[in-house]
Amino acid sequence: MTDKTVSLPEERRHGSFIKNNLRNYGMLMSLIAIMLFFQVMTGGTLLQPLNLTNLVLQNSYIVIMALGMLLVIVTGHIDLSVGSVAGFVGAVAAVLMVTWKVDYTLAFIACLLLGAAIGAAQGYWVAYFKIPSFIVTLAGMLVFKGLALAVLQGQSLGPFPATFQKLSSGFIPEILPEAGTLHPTSMLIGALLALGLVYASAKGRSREQLHGIEVEPYAFFLGKSILLACAVLYFTYLIASHRGLPNVLVIMTALIALYGFVTRRTVIGRQVYAVGGNAKAASLSGIKTERLTFFTFVNMGVLAALAGLVFAARLNTATPKAGLGFELDVIAACFIGGASAYGGVGRVGGAVVGAMIMGVMNNGMSILGIGIDYQQVIKGLVLLGAVCIDVYNQRR
Secondary structure, three states, rough: HHHHHHHHHHHHHHHHHHOHHHHHHHHHHHHHHHHHHHHHHHHOOOHHHHHHHHHHHHHHHHHHHHHHHHHHHHHOOOOHHHHHHHHHHHHHHHHHHHHHHOHHHHHHHHHHHHHHHHHHHHHHHHHHOOOOHHHHHHHHHHHHHHHEEEEEEEEEOOOOOOHHHHHHOOOOOOOOOOOOOEEEEHHHHHHHHHHHHHHHHHHHHHHHHHHHHHOOOOHHHHHHHHHHHHHHHHHHHHHHHOOOEHHHHHHHHHHHHHHHHHHHHHHHHHHHHHHOOOOHHHHHOOOOOOOOHHHHHHHHHHHHHHHHHHHHHOOOOOOOOOOOOOOHHHHHHHHHOOOOOOOOOHHHHHHHHHHHHHHHHHHHHHHHOOOOHHHHHHHHHHHHHHHHHHHHHHHO
16 A cells, blocks of 8 residues: 555656656757758768768857847747847948958957847837837847948958957867867867766756755656766767867857856846746836846847857858848747747757757758758748647646
């Protein structure tokens, strides 16, 4: 009698955990399935070291903007202007560095401040004038697209200084003795990252247990930790087999760690989710919802500017069409990664997984020679499916 009483709740707890976390683990399993599918269909090309490095470089700006877009969506808003802002900031950077010969460091800082100012302008209208973010950022999309054309006078402008190009196309320097084609410094960083992720996960689980918070079953935790460490080491090995870790990957990893910490371990992060869950209740509880909304748009502007600089550095030129359609991939990445269209729900890890799904799909379909028309149809259906799942979970 006693054994049955104990074992049954344990089984139910495992089943309940799977059911409650189906959204998070489902997206991760979807990413793995998509990667395996394209790995087979492309004859192993997808995970070749060169292609994997290109995959990181091609989608770095999407991941960067997805981190900011996640916070905007969690608070219950949307930003349609990120692509145009990225293109406009890239155009301004080109004028500063190429035409006016401004030092790349000063130009970099000026462009980030410009992005913050743009985010502040849009956030002010949304937060304090209560104008729907859809309208404000739609106007911003048109305005900054036009300004980019005006700044560049309808022509491409480049090349950028060689040092600035390393922001996107550079790789971390090798400080250890090389081992053939393998870059040991990159492998060391990957190993430290894997250990750090496992340690942080274990420490977080212990902290939650200490405070009486329900945690994932130990078997799930152990399996997830082993798979995560193996995945990090494997992908590090592949990238280290080419030219080592790209500089932009280091930047992305630092940003992911920062935003993961802010959203899960700080008061501001909890307030963002509170505002998205119920703005009125959050306001009554003392949270300054207007100021919080304002700063989420400022943050989005800074990240859009950074993404624009990364994209411009990768192309080594600023073009009038830079940033076109970026907002669609960024928003899709957040929703595919589990963010709710109703606000209040979403995780940094999910947004990164969503961005990776979009990147792998783009890269895999391009390798297979699928036309851009069918690519758009497929991505649209994937996005629709992700939102339908979210709506179903909300109504259940």
